[in-house]
Amino acid sequence: MQSSKANNGVPRGFLAGVRYEHLLAGVSGGVASTLILHPLDLLKVRFAVPDTGRISSAGLSAAAAAAAVQRPHYTGLGHATSAIWRTEGVRGFYKGVTPNLWGAGAAWGLYFLFYNMVKSEYQSRHGRVQLGPGMHMLAAAQAGVATLLLTNPIWVVKTRLCLQYDNVGSTSNSLRYNGMVDALSKTYRMEGIKGLYKGLVPGLFGVSHGALQFMAYEELKLTYNSHFNRPPSAKLDTSEYLACAALSKLFAAVTTYPYQVLRARMQDQHADYANLRACIRFTWRHHGAKGFYRGLAPNLLRVVPATAITFVVYEKTSQKLMGNSNPDDGAQTSVPAPDPPDPKV
Template sequence: MNQQHSSGTATRTLPFYSVLFHVKYEHLLAGVSGGVASTLVLHPLELLKIRFAVNDGHLKSRPQYKGLVHAVSTILKEEGARGLYRGVTPNCWGAGTAWGFYFFLYNAIKAWMLEGTSKTNLGPGRHMLAAAEAGILTLAITNPVWVVKTRMCLQYANLETLSPSKRYSGMIDALVKIYRYEGFRGFYKGFIPGVFGVSHGALQFMAYEEMKKLYINHYNLIPDAKLGVLEYLTFAAASKLFAASTTYPYQVIRARLQDQHKEYNGVVDVLKKTWRFEGTRGFYKGLLPSLLRVTPATAITFVVYENVSRFLLHKK
């Protein structure tokens, strides 16, 4: 992929590998910090989202929850407080790695796109393109961890119905068994809907950047002005709600493909069976705990990211 910039009559082409010249480790560390912080605080809501998302009502061995309150009380009763934090280790690894690489690559791609131009901001379309490119690269790196996280979250109290190959004592055990019994392909279950899910991040970052730009322009601030915590929280929460509600069905499809309790023959099979037995509502199972989680999670992530990256960059 090449990019052309014009200066007068001269045009130069920038190869995509030149994006490496704009890499800054500060964005990686700041993204990891934000992702881990939000995950540690809000993992129980992620667990609830996954358990609701995969529950089609057909598997009798799967716990049946009547709502959020009933789900929490049932998990506490059958699995204890630790039950709400099943899968937290791979989730921290996944969130930290994903946010770290996402911010890392996103900022590098943005800087590369702006190289050789007099512009200080990208338009909404190019913000979405930068976010989409960063998202696909990040997904390719982190998908194995998301498979493990989903399966660890679905380790119910009653595991007798599962074969030993699908019972996991921890993250490393899950990685070893998935590779041993399912091969390398097992790590990339749910990858295709994950690619469609990149639109989630693209929409989120486009909205976040555009809101920041409008705010800065409205108050005649310098382009890289440091905003207050309230502004970052507001922009992060609003952009995440917008993206989450727009793209949620892909999360249901991905979770069902990664579920160790039930086998599907790909994305189309999930779509057909979900539509046939559950209708439109089936594609939005787990939306409430997801929305309850994503807004504070994104707010925490972005606030930590913005402050840590600014601190590291200024210190440097």
Template sequence: MTSLKTAGATAPNRNITVFSHVKYEHLIAGISGGVASTLILHPLDLIKIRFAVNDGQTKTTPQYKGLTSAVTTIVQQEGPRGLYRGVTPNVWGSGSAWGFYFLFYNTIKTWIQGGNSKKPLGPFLHMLAAAEAGILTLVMTNPIWVVKTRLCLQYSELDLSKLPDSKRYAGMMDALRKIYRTEGIRGLYRGFVPGIFGVSHGALQFMTYEEMKNKYNNYRNVPIDTKLGTGEYLTFAAVSKLVAAAATYPYQVIRARLQDQHHDYKGSWDCILRTWRYEGVRGFYKGLSVNLTRVTPATMITFVVYENVSYFLLSFRREPTSL
């Protein structure tokens, strides 16, 4: 009886310990950073997606010779608003994804540290925390990314007229309803498998970012959680994003193609084989230059906004009282 009472008494304490590490400030700061970078750089995201799905076989889609050509063609054919197709789900997606990611990541990281933010974790544990946060975030946000991709790939009114009504979307909610009605849950989770592989992208990025911050603070002989300057955050965010993007970009091409309503692949492996057969290695890196042009400043904006907003919000938090 004593052991049962002891077990019953200690279990709630373990749960409280885990949940005590959840801080809403990371969620708000992550959302702020994601929304800010998305509103500024959405046109580059749209162009990156269109480059990624251009397999050279589908002649009905526009052909762009480069970034300048893409911007000019889109404005001529679709007007300036064409550069912001899919911006609503992108704002929702980026805001929620960054918010949840930072929330989950910092919760997991703090739990591993035992609540001591000055305790270094090392590369492996940083990657583990980031990978777990990435999987949780992907499960919650994949439907939004499917909608964003499809809205970005509605090229013009002429293109829409060639598609069945079930693949013509008036907006984010209309797309969610139609995809669910015609393709079910599976349709909302297209690209999920390569997205799982893409978790390695976030893991590499956060590991590199955290390790650079820690090494820099160790070099300065200050605690690893010491706040840095804007220039330092910008530099570390840019370098970490370049490393992760160069290493994991092919999954983004496969994911975008699986989510494209103009193509019909049997699955991830079929998409990989057909990309390799018709386009070779270069096919897996289509849109990379545009992607780097977009994601590097986007990450810099996101991380700087996140670090400063989270620091500001957390400054109001009182020291937790003992339970």
């Protein structure tokens, strides 16, 4: 049964495209990939923010600069991994994992739900014709904005918990969090709603990540099917889906990565940038163009396997939940996060 039309072929409205199987399947995929790959996410966040000796008064308060100097300096992935293991143990690699699980699950579930709702609505308006790259990008962008507005507070908390270091000097109790709920409570109490939505502006720029990714993914599938003279909606096998998903993720990640660096810095509890422009100026002055790509290596190491894990879990779960009843219903549109939407960091 096509969810976007009544029996007489008349579109039934936007809510007709709601399929909660996409929500549940997206949550499953996001949680699975986060549990396995959170340590790489933590490394990416720590590389993204300023380290020892890199802080000045430019864009930061004196208190924030003093606190930030306490951070360790990592010379590379190997050094960062050994340093965290030595000073913080296994638990150190899983700081921030609770909000990351909540964030990834919610972000992927909502993203898939909203994307398929919007896509279903667009298709119902045009007689179920195959959408072009522009419409795929628009649907993905709308889904990304809606998801980010709902999940941004979780990403703020996740970033701040990832930036809690052991054995690196004293930290004010007001900046020390005992878990996700404590971090949400303290952030709201000390900074209000504004604090929970730090990094929202670069995050909105980051919606282009998901839009580019979904557009590339859909176009790769269409091109692949066209090359073998198959119908546009023909299903691919698992390895073909994975190849399309990985290539689209790699393209989007490299193209839009700077927004993730800026968002992490804006969400840092030890930093107090006046605004996004101050953050950009600070990053450029102290790190140059390379500064906007700090943490790219662990990010790529994370997002490619995350694509595979999220994608496989999503596809298998959604097919099972929907009984694999209609190859066009749900439009095989899996690609991972946002991070999230880490549409998300």
